[in-house]
Amino acid sequence: MEYKLLPLGDQAVIIEFGTEISTNIQKKIHLVTAYLDEQAPPWMIEYIPAFTTVTIFYQPAAISRLCNHRYLPFEYASELITSLLSSITGGKTSEPRVVKIPVCYGGEFGPDIENVAKLNGLTTEEVIHIHATGVYSVFMIGFAPGFPFIGGMSEKIAAPRRATPRLKIPARSVGIAGIQTGVYPIETPGGWQLIGRTPLELFRPDDAVPSLLQAGDQVQFTPISLEEYQEWENENQ
Amino acid sequence: MITIIKPGLLTSIQDLGRYGYQKYGVIASGVMDPIAHRVANLLVGNEENESTIEMTLIGPTIQFHQDTLIAICGGDLSPAINGKPIGLWRPIFVKKGSELAFGKCQAGCRAYLAVAGGFSIQSVMESKSTYLRAEIGGYKGRAFKKGDVIHLGQPSELSSKMVQAYKSHLSSDFFSDAWTVDAGFIPIYQKKSAIRVLQGRHYHLFSKESHKKLYTEGFEVSPQSDRMGYRLMGPSLTLEKPEEMISEAVAFGTIQVPPGGDSIILLADRQTTGGYPKIAQVATVDLPFLAQAKPGDQLHFTEITHDEAQRLILERERELQALKQGIQLKFA
Structure with missing residues (x-):
């Protein structure tokens, strides 16, 4: 496994697997984070996976004690990480989890869907069809709790961010920005073109794993009617 | 039990942060000034990670419904008990019924109130820190309001x-220990010459001109600054040539530069990841000075090596350990 180790400030190491976003790198990151979960090295505070990196945070004093103060923390943390990564036996990547996200497209929930259709010379039905037949992968979770950065959207329904961002985007809105699609877990300001809304909560603060989606997951969007949406919401309240 | 008589400007419960959930996009939160928080806890016999009350610029008024051992550390917001000024950085035993209030902000801008035993509130994702935007953790997920009641x-x-030792001295409102932490420990928030920074991950992508400006010119903390980050007004910093970054983890003290050229220092409520180029990273040992800067303050930066920054952290941790042991010995 090829990678570079770089410092992030004086309490973290960035493991960089490359400089381009690719599924190959995503697989490596998935492998590494699964291994970190399994091993849970006691000197690690936590890790943050991203498109091409995994950043590991550590407590400098704890690392220093571990090596009897012979090395500076970054040096020894790098050694620990190198040895950890070398013990990963490649190949046993598990099949990605597939998560189905029901979406009520258009109407009040998706005020920008007509705009997206017009920009691409399509009907709104075609936009929905293209969006809902795609198979997407979750590259990383970030920006907001449970917010997935999703890759794999068709360029046929790409649309630039709105010139003026909305001050409030309702939670669970589904949007498009460039060739990305995503779902807002909590109400935040934002500039994405909104095409629908899901009744599913993406951020679940009371659960042991507080995010519906995780890096490495595959996502499919399923169109539902307004009635189905409301039924779904009632059931989950 | 304590009651919030007046809430102050932004008063919330924080601990050292919510760690282990950033991979799900859940921000770390936690105190802005970890040293003041940790020392305040040590001074009342708590674990360093116990929750404290963080107050900002205008402190709260708090009534104590039981005899309580407290300590206040960090910025000087002119604390007083029943109108009598009290000192920072020392244990104070407060008599039941007394009122703690704050006045003029003399130095810094954030103070930490620790009480023996901490605050009896539910942890959310293993932390008592208030995550204001998502309305979770702390006291009902929000800053304090008038009339809030918190159990200890x-x-x-x-x-x-410690309480046993102080009890016999308690006469009227409170007893303040004459002993305080070592002067070397008490940061002088107003006299800080320059904040030490390490080169950021994308430092080399910035223009020579920007490197020079970073270390020679002043940056003002803008009014659009909060626990999430300080927006800085000052020289515009630019990349040698425009380049798109790939989003990745950021840390407490990361200085990032959006395309507009105005820098942002990421703080306690920072996002977990960011896609702007990182020019520098504030050394951990200088985070308290940053946390105590307020809108309108001028910041200057000076470079420190990665090795030196690490040595300073280890030295700081040794000092904190020594303080902890000193307190244990004193009351053994």
């Missing part, structure tokens, strides 16, 4: 020993 936790054995 069970004091440690050390706290109980």
Whole structure:
């Protein structure tokens, strides 16, 4: 496994697997984070996976004690990480989890869907069809709790961010920005073109794993009617 | 039990942060000034990670419904009990019924109130820190309001020993220990010459001109600054040539530069990841100075090597350990 180790400030190491976003790198990151979960090295505070990196945070004093103060923390943390990564036996990547996200497209929930259709010379039905037949992968979770950065959207329904961002985007809105699609877990300001809304909560603060989606997951969007949406919401309240 | 008589400007419960959930996009939160928080806890016999009350610029007014051992550390917001000024950075035993209030902000801008036993509130994702935007953690997920009532936790054995030692001295409102932490520990927030920074991950992508400006010119903390980050007004910093970054983890003290050229220092409520180029990273040992800067303050930066920054952290941790042991010995 090829990678570079770089410092992030004086309490973290960035493991960089490359400089381009690719599924190959995503697989490596998935492998590494699964291994970190399994091993849970006691000197690690936590890790943050991203498109091409995994950043590991550590407590400098704890690392220093571990090596009897012979090395500076970054040096020894790098050694620990190198040895950890070398013990990963490649190949046993598990099949990605597939998560189905029901979406009520258009109407009040998706005020920008007509705009997206017009920009691409399509009907709104075609936009929905293209969006809902795609198979997407979750590259990383970030920006907001449970917010997935999703890759794999068709360029046929790409649309630039709105010139003026909305001050409030309702939670669970589904949007498009460039060739990305995503779902807002909590109400935040934002500039994405909104095409629908899901009744599913993406951020679940009371659960042991507080995010519906995780890096490495595959996502499919399923169109539902307004009635189905409301039924779904009632059931989950 | 304590009651919030007046909430102050932004008063919330924080601990050292919510760690282990950033991979799900859940921000770390936690105190802005970890040293003041940790020392305040040590001074009342708590674990360093116990929750404290963080107050900002205008402190709250708090009534104590039981005899309580407290300590206030960090910025000087002119604390007083029943109108009598009290000192920072020392244990104070407060009599039931007394009122703690704050006045003019003399130095810094954030103070930490620790009480023996901490605050009896539910942890959310293993932390008592208030995550204001998502409205979780702390006291009902929000900053304090008038009339809020907070129960105190069970004091440690050390706290109980301290209370025993102070009890006989308690006459009217409170007893303040004459002993305070070592002067070397008490940061002088107004006299800080320059904040030490390490080169950021994308430092080399910035223009020579920007490198020079970073270390020679002043940056003003803008009014659009909060616990999430300080927006800086000052020289515009630019990349040698425009380049798109790939989003990745950021840390407390990361200085990032959006395309507009105005820098942002990421703080306690920072996002977990960011896609702007990182020019520098504030050394951990200087985070308290940053946390105590307020809108309108001028910041200057000076470079420190990665090795030196690490040595300073280890030295700081040794000092904190020594303080902890000193307190234990004093009340053994």
